[in-house]
Amino acid sequence: MDYSELIETVRTEHDHQPSVEDQVRVIAIVAHNGFAESQSLSQADIEAHAEDDDVEFDCADARPALDNLVDIGILQRSNPGGDRTYVISERLDDIVNGEFEETLRTDREALIEHIKDDDPPEEPEDVAVADGGVTVRQVVAEALEVVSEGVEARLRAGDATDQREPLNTAVDAIADDEDIVKRDTYGKILLRKSGYQYRFSESARAVITSEGDKYDQTHSEMPSGNNQDSRRQH
Numbered sequence: 001m002d003y004s005e006l007i008e009t010v011r012t013e014h015d016h017q018p019s020v021e022d023q024v025r026v027i028a029i030v031a032h033n034g035f036a037e038s039q040s041l042s043q044a045d046i047e048a049h050a051e052d053d054d055v056e057f058d059c060a061d062a063r064p065a066l067d068n069l070v071d072i073g074i075l076q077r078s079n080p081g082g083d084r085t086y087v088i089s090e091r092l093d094d095i096v097n098g099e100f101e102e103t104l105r106t107d108r109e110a111l112i113e114h115i116k117d118d119d120p121p122e123e124p125e126d127v128a129v130a131d132g133g134v135t136v137r138q139v140v141a142e143a144l145e146v147v148s149e150g151v152e153a154r155l156r157a158g159d160a161t162d163q164r165e166p167l168n169t170a171v172d173a174i175a176d177d178e179d180i181v182k183r184d185t186y187g188k189i190l191l192r193k194s195g196y197q198y199r200f201s202e203s204a205r206a207v208i209t210s211e212g213d214k215y216d217q218t219h220s221e222m223p224s225g226n227n228q229d230s231r232r233q234h
Helices: 004-013 020-033 043-052 063-071 100-118 125-130 136-144 148-156 160-176 202-215
Strands: 075-078 085-089 189-193 197-200
Touching (some): 004 020, 020 043, 020 063, 085 100, 100 160, 148 160
8 A cells, every 4th residue: 555645745735734744644544454445533532543553743633634634625524423422331341421410410429429438437637637638528628619518518519511511620620639549439520522534535445456556566467378178079
């Protein structure tokens, strides 16, 4: 497979762009991992392949290169999921559309249970600090910018949509604290837009196929003669 003509096009037309070398890297990744006509790759797929191959992008991620390759007509972009938003449970590692409120309630109450279980029995907050550690309640209260006694009320305030952000903030704060071990009974609730998929455009595929024919030295030779059986005449 030869895609040198595509690379030459990028270097000629996009030589002024900071992502020009990233565009070359993306072409190589798509060529080796998504060339099949029915195969498309997401930005996350492309970045994962780059990481597997120890390839680093000059830009923060692959998006500038992908956008520029679409603009130049080398890649085509599709959105098979439309504008749909997916609700993802970090705890379940799964999409929970239609079960958002129930999932959030389960995670929220499991978090509150962890907070209460970690509370020192009938001890003032400064005792825990004096003993060299902080409580889950203190960490969450600081992250949510409320007093310690108001943590539960803040996590339960409003409807499920209102509660998602404070839940995620609390989970992040617990996960980031070096002195607290987060339980696996709760996690963040994430919203993700359906991602774009990328593949070579028909014109780019035609160029690669044409160039490949020029450089491919593995063509089998056509057999000479015909395949008809010779028959003995009696």
